[in-house]
Amino acid sequence: DQQVKQNSPSLSVQEGRISILNCDYTNSMFDYFLWYKKYPAEGPTFLISISSIKDKNEDGRFTVFLNKSAKHLSLHIVPSQPGDSAVYFCAAEGGSEKLVFGKGTKLTVNP
Amino acid sequence: GAGVSQSPSNKVTEKGKDVELRCDPISGHTALYWYRQSLGQGLEFLIYFQGNSAPDKSGLPSDRFSAERTGGSVSTLTIQRTQQEDSAVYLCASSFSASGANVLTFGAGSRLTVL
Numbered sequence: 001d002q003q004v005k006q007n008s009p010s011l012s013v014q015e016g017r018i019s020i021l022n023c024d025y026t027n028s029m030f031d032y033f034l035w036y037k038k039y040p041a042e043g044p045t046f047l048i049s050i051s052s053i054k055d056k057n058e059d060g061r062f063t064v065f066l067n068k069s070a071k072h073l074s075l076h077i078v079p080s081q082p083g084d085s086a087v088y089f090c091a092a093e094g095g096s097e098k099l100v101f102g103k104g105t106k107l108t109v110n111p
Numbered sequence: 112g113a114g115v116s117q118s119p120s121n122k123v124t125e126k127g128k129d130v131e132l133r134c135d136p137i138s139g140h141t142a143l144y145w146y147r148q149s150l151g152q153g154l155e156f157l158i159y160f161q162g163n164s165a166p167d168k169s170g171l172p173s174d175r176f177s178a179e180r181t182g183g184s185v186s187t188l189t190i191q192r193t194q195q196e197d198s199a200v201y202l203c204a205s206s207f208s209a210s211g212a213n214v215l216t217f218g219a220g221s222r223l224t225v226l
Contacts, residue, residue, distance in 0.1 A: 006153075032212040043115070043202055043217030044154070051212070089154065097142060097161065097206070097213045098170075103153035 003027045004092050006102035014110055019077040021105050023090030026071065030094035035064060035075050038087045038104070047088075048075070080109045113137075115218035117203050123224045124193055132188045132221045136205030143186050144206075144215060145178055149199040157201075160186065161208070193225045 005024045013019045023033075031052045036044035050057040050064045050073065057064050063076045077084055087106045091099040116135040124130050136143050145157040156170040160180040171177070175193075180186040190197055200222050204215035 004153075034212055034214065036217075041219065043204075043219045045217070046214045049212035049214065091154075093213050096159075096167070097208065098144070098156050098159055098167065099154075099213065099215060100156070101146075101154035103151075 002102075003030075004090055004100050004102040006088075006090055006105050008105050009103070010106045010108070012108045012110060013080050015082055016079045019075075019080045019084065019107055019109065021075040021077075021088050021090075021107065023073050023075075023102055024071055025073075025092050027092070027094065027100075028068075028071065030092040030100075032093045033064070033066060033073050034091045034093070034099065035062075036089040036091060036101075037084075038089060044089055052094075077107075080107075082109045082111050085109050115203055115205055115216055117201075117218035117221050119221055120219065121222045121224075123226065125226050126195060127192055129189065129191045130193055130223060132190075132201050132203075132223070134186045134188070134203030134218060136184065136186070136203070137207075137216055138184075140205035140207045140216075141183070142206045142208060142213075143180055144204045145186070145188050146202045146204065147199040148202060148220075154202065157188070190223075193223075195225050198223055198225045 034049040035047040038044040087104045090102040143160045146154040159167040175191045178188045200220040204217040
């Protein structure tokens with residue numbers, strides 16, 4: 001029973017273009033959503049979060065959009081840079097302090 | 112310390128042996144988590160410690176897995192009688208409970224290979 005789903009295992013974009021990473025969830029009780037970035041041989045690092053009472057949160061090149069009715073969120077990176085190439089994990093929190101993670105999407109930004 | 116420290120970074124063991132993985136969380140962080148990432152999979156929750164409360168062990172896959180947190184700081188994850196399916200990267204994270212999103216800070220992980 002996967003509560004957080006990232007249906008695209010990989011995504012490839014050109015440098016300077018927009019990267020859009022998608023995430024779907026099933027539990028309507030989640031109250032926060034987070035995105036983490038992971039480079040090989042390193043632990044995941046926190047990128048950006050959004051509360052369930054918001055529909056958008058922006059931090060520099062990174063924006064997260066939340067559509068509660070569709071139980072869908074997305075991470076937009078614009079402009080994309082080669083250094084953004086990593087695995088991106090969507091995570092959700094609600095009811096306890098555990099984070100539930102998706103399987104990740106590997107982003108490759110080509111120069 | 113400045114970050115979450117895990118040791119060993121790599122461990123190769125034979126099937127049936129016991130292993131211990133260590134995590135040193137960020138000083139002052141009250142919550143400590145263990146997750147694991149198997150090949151091609153996401154981060155799977157294992158266990159969670161919060162202050163002096165009883166740990167949430169709901170993610171431990173079998174009774175061969177156990178963890179303790181001594182003095183509210185360092186944690187050890189023990190896997191007894193290791194099996195090949197235990198091969199994974201074991202990630203420790205810590206956080207400081209406050210209002211807002213619970214942001215976990217992860218260590219670099221311990222890669223376990225069971226032959």
